[in-house]
Amino acid sequence: MNKIWLSSPHMGGTEMSYMQEAYDSNWIAPLGPNVTAFEEALEKYVKEEAIVACLASGTSALHLALIMAGVTSGDTVLCQSFTFSASANPIRYQGANPVFIDSEITTWNMCPVALEEAIKDQIVQGKKPKAIIVVHLYGMPAKIAEICTIANEYDILLIEDAAEALGSTYKGRKCGTFGDFGILSFNGNKIITTSGGGALVCKNEESKKRAIYLATQARDIAAHFQHSEVGYNYRMSNVLAGIGRGQMEVLDKHIGLRRANQQFYKKIFSEVPGITVFEEPNAAYFSNHWLSSITIDKTKTGFSREDLRLSLWEDIIESRPLWKPMHLQPVFKNCAYYGEQIAETLFENGLCLPSGSNLTEEDRMRIESSIRKLF
Numbered sequence: 119m120n121k122i123w124l125s126s127p128h129m130g131g132t133e134m135s136y137m138q139e140a141y142d143s144n145w146i147a148p149l150g151p152n153v154t155a156f157e158e159a160l161e162k163y164v165k166e167e168a169i170v171a172c173l174a175s176g177t178s179a180l181h182l183a184l185i186m187a188g189v190t191s192g193d194t195v196l197c198q199s200f201t202f203s204a205s206a207n208p209i210r211y212q213g214a215n216p217v218f219i220d221s222e223i224t225t226w227n228m229c230p231v232a233l234e235e236a237i238k239d240q241i242v243q244g245k246k247p248k249a250i251i252v253v254h255l256y257g258m259p260a261k262i263a264e265i266c267t268i269a270n271e272y273d274i275l276l277i278e279d280a281a282e283a284l285g286s287t288y289k290g291r292k293c294g295t296f297g298d299f300g301i302l303s304f305n306g307n308k309i310i311t312t313s314g315g316g317a318l319v320c321k322n323e324e325s326k327k328r329a330i331y332l333a334t335q336a337r338d339i340a341a342h343f344q345h346s347e348v349g350y351n352y353r354m355s356n357v358l359a360g361i362g363r364g365q366m367e368v369l370d371k372h373i374g375l376r377r378a379n380q381q382f383y384k385k386i387f388s389e390v391p392g393i394t395v396f397e398e399p400n401a402a403y404f405s406n407h408w409l410s411s412i413t414i415d416k417t418k419t420g421f422s423r424e425d426l427r428l429s430l431w432e433d434i435i436e437s438r439p440l441w442k443p444m445h446l447q448p449v450f451k452n453c454a455y456y457g458e459q460i461a462e463t464l465f466e467n468g469l470c471l472p473s474g475s476n477l478t479e480e481d482r483m484r485i486e487s488s489i490r491k492l493f
């Protein structure tokens with residue numbers, strides 16, 4: 119039996135020709151025509167006059183956003199607790215202190231009430247936060263209008279981690295374009311992939327120029343190599359950008375397929391009391407449904423998320439618990455946290471199900487019969 123993956127790369131077909139172009143023209147470099155064309159395609163896609171810089175990963179994009187936000191040693195940065203560790207690690211790269219914020223139950227993302235409480239309390243302690251990192255988890259847009267209002271009111275820079283949310287919208291506007299900076303990821307498991315890669319979504323050309331300068335070892339304008347600042351090697355490869363160009367041609371189609379997966383799970387679980395499929399709270403939200411996820415109330419189902427996960431694994435079907443919140447991670451154990459137990463409860467009861475845009479009808483039948491074994 120083949121393994122059914124949680125989310126695996128899904129090529130559209132034209133990626134190879136763009137990579138071949140890079141090879142034939144000898145543009146085997148961390149810049150070049152594919153990088154430029156991929157950036158242009160992303161700008162056209164997210165709109166809102168966004169200026170995009172393609173980078174080595176989503177993590178490096180987040181790191182550069184924090185550097186450009188002026189975050190340095192000892193600063194406070196507010197970060198959504200319910201997320202993948204890559205959202206929080208770059209705060210530490212800068213020697214700054216992450217302060218984690220709980221989620222709210224409708225979008226599973228940053229709770230605006232807990233956010234404001236944290237800001238007020240940190241200001242009282244004389245540690246006004248330098249930046250806020252909000253995440254659109256599993257493709258679901260956060261309560262971004264409220265969060266933007268709070269960020270403006272307290273004059274704190276907003277970074278949107280849209281690594282999982284390319285193509286998701288709130289009131290028709292693409293995730294990644296609301297904050298001062300947005301970040302995207304093209305890692306192997308994301309909605310489109312370049313095997314590894316990411317992008318920084320900027321508000322203007324100057325920001326992009328600064329990002330590229332930092333991403334290419336911070337070279338001064340001089341024929342000899344001269345540097346006045348610490349630089350990084352964070353630019354995207356022109357070979358990999360070729361994959362990205364091809365993937366852009368199938369992005370909307372793949373979002374449609376991911377959304378169809380979510381509908382498939384809604385149908386299976388509609389008759390099962392105690393299982394809730396994660397969905398948009400109302401029509402203002404449009405999720406790419408990167409990963410279809412469920413929460414299980416085991417007092418009603420009689421089985422836990424671990425029971426379901428292990429049962430699926432017996433049939434070589436991969437599923438995964440929801441992200442373990444950052445405030446519960448050993449590496450961040452001394453960090454401050456504001457909120458209740460929303461993120462913690464989601465982690466205990468939630469499961470991500472196979473969600474690739476490349477799932478076949480046969481895969482779906484296997485998944486369905488495996489799930490039905492439990493009820």
Ligand SMILES: *Cc1c(COP(=O)(O)O)cnc(C)c1O
Nearest residue numbers: 175176177202204205281303305
């Ligand atoms: C994948 C991911 C990242 C990091 O992206 P990489 O390209 O893997 O560095 C950041 N945040 C979230 C929420 C992610 O899922």
